[in-house]
Amino acid sequence: MSVKIVLDFKCQLLVFLAIFLIWGTSHAADTPVEENKAPHFVVVLDPGHGGDDSGQHLSPAVLEKDFTLKVAQDLKLRLTRDTDKTVWLTRVKDTAVSLKGRQSLANAKNAQVFISIHAADGSLKPQAVFVFRHRVIDDERLNDLTNKAKESNLPAIPWEMAQEPVQAQSGNLAKHIGKALESANWPQMESPVVYIQEVPITVLTGVKAPGVLVEFPLPNSPATKTYDLFCRQTSEALAAGINEFLGRR
Amino acid sequence: MAWSLRGRRASLIFIAAILLVMAVLGVIVYYFFWQPASPGGASGIADPKSQTITLFFFQAAEEKPLVKSFLLPEHLPFPEQIRCIIEKMTEKTLASEPTLWPAALRLRNVFLRKNGLLILDLDLGVTYNHATAAGELRVLRSLVATLTSNYPNVKRFKFLVNGLEQDTLSGHVNIFWPLSEKDLRP
Numbered sequence: 001m002s003v004k005i006v007l008d009f010k011c012q013l014l015v016f017l018a019i020f021l022i023w024g025t026s027h028a029a030d031t032p033v034e035e036n037k038a039p040h041f042v043v044v045l046d047p048g049h050g051g052d053d054s055g056q057h058l059s060p061a062v063l064e065k066d067f068t069l070k071v072a073q074d075l076k077l078r079l080t081r082d083t084d085k086t087v088w089l090t091r092v093k094d095t096a097v098s099l100k101g102r103q104s105l106a107n108a109k110n111a112q113v114f115i116s117i118h119a120a121d122g123s124l125k126p127q128a129v130f131v132f133r134h135r136v137i138d139d140e141r142l143n144d145l146t147n148k149a150k151e152s153n154l155p156a157i158p159w160e161m162a163q164e165p166v167q168a169q170s171g172n173l174a175k176h177i178g179k180a181l182e183s184a185n186w187p188q189m190e191s192p193v194v195y196i197q198e199v200p201i202t203v204l205t206g207v208k209a210p211g212v213l214v215e216f217p218l219p220n221s222p223a224t225k226t227y228d229l230f231c232r233q234t235s236e237a238l239a240a241g242i243n244e245f246l247g248r249r
Numbered sequence: 250m251a252w253s254l255r256g257r258r259a260s261l262i263f264i265a266a267i268l269l270v271m272a273v274l275g276v277i278v279y280y281f282f283w284q285p286a287s288p289g290g291a292s293g294i295a296d297p298k299s300q301t302i303t304l305f306f307f308q309a310a311e312e313k314p315l316v317k318s319f320l321l322p323e324h325l326p327f328p329e330q331i332r333c334i335i336e337k338m339t340e341k342t343l344a345s346e347p348t349l350w351p352a353a354l355r356l357r358n359v360f361l362r363k364n365g366l367l368i369l370d371l372d373l374g375v376t377y378n379h380a381t382a383a384g385e386l387r388v389l390r391s392l393v394a395t396l397t398s399n400y401p402n403v404k405r406f407k408f409l410v411n412g413l414e415q416d417t418l419s420g421h422v423n424i425f426w427p428l429s430e431k432d433l434r435p
């Protein structure tokens with residue numbers, strides 16, 4: 001009799017544990033931790049050029065590689081004011097980083113946005129800001145790739161196709177950034193025309209995240225104050241475009 | 250006396266006939282065989298074996314290119330023709346004339362494959378130009394559009410620098426894979 005009671009007790013314990021486990025799992029599934037937590041975004045900024053590669057000589061005192069780094073650093077500060085973003089730079093000082101290295105960093109950090117920053121001599125008319133998105137290779141080029149890979153007994157390289165799944169998102173990112181740049185207030189310059197163009201861009205080729213390359217026209221020989229203001233305006237406009245994109249993804 | 254008068258009249262008629270025949274021949278030659286020099290001809294003397302080459306200069310932001318043309322002697326071998334075209338495109342005679350990176354864009358070699366792939370091997374100087382993305386696009390698009398339009402058998406372009414494959418000319422537009430005119434249309 002006493003044995004029967006013990007077994008019953010064991011059975012009851014097992015049933016209780018099972019119910020607790022089932023309830024626990026279902027409860028956990030109903031109220032995921034993520035739901036209460038704001039989404040976290042990873043943004044990778046790519047200050048163009050660096051090291052031996054100075055980029056364009058924008059004016060006697062300003063090189064493209066310095067402008068791009070200054071804007072990227074300022075933009076990082078702006079974006080990380082909100083705690084929902086982690087921002088990485090492909091270079092943090094005046095060093096040479098290969099174009100492949102920049103793309104690899106974006107993929108290694110699981111970026112959700114990739115922005116490559118560049119500049120042009122703004123004394124040339126008409127002043128224009130270019131927002132380039134990558135043109136994914138066409139079928140003919142894909143055939144070339146596959147044949148080349150077959151010849152050398154290598155698997156077809158997916159690198160060239162990395163932007164294909166996010167093509168539409170890259171287009172959206174370009175639109176948001178273009179819009180933010182159009183409404184920015186630029187010092188010592190009339191509002192530049194913003195062109196969004198789709199061409200094969202090397203630094204975007206292997207990036208899995210939505211990405212664009214933006215090229216700004218810098219006023220010729222700006223005074224230090226104007227230059228600083230221009231850098232701030234540029235990063236402010238970029239931050240607005242990125243935030244808009246992330247909010248509407 | 251009568252003979253000499255008749256003889257003189259006969260010789261006058263003879264001379265007049267010759268002049269008439271010459272005039273008729275002149276008219277025939279002028280209308281059927283004479284080819285006036287083209288307005289673009291530098292010497293004013295026609296070179297019946299020359300072709301008009303149309304050059305396209307794209308401004309990165311604009312859809313419509315600026316157009317220029319010149320006469321290229323047809324007897325030149327194909328690589329020389331391409332060299333001449335690139336020289337014309339990089340030549341700057343007037344400040345207002347369109348041009349592509351003077352002095353930076355020099356052709357080392359050119360090969361045309363049977364499948365329509367044109368391999369252009371450029372001098373290393375092209376990479377020292379510190380061009381912008383928009384500038385690279387402008388140059389590549391102008392070159393590709395000009396050569397595609399004048400040589401319909403050329404379908405795609407592979408750019409080499411000093412005989413080697415490169416990712417870009419100055420860090421922006423992808424030239425690693427062969428490009429067609431369509432690939433560079435923004």
Ligand SMILES: [Zn+2]
Pocket residue numbers: 048049055056064118119380381382420421
């Ligand atoms: Zn650049």
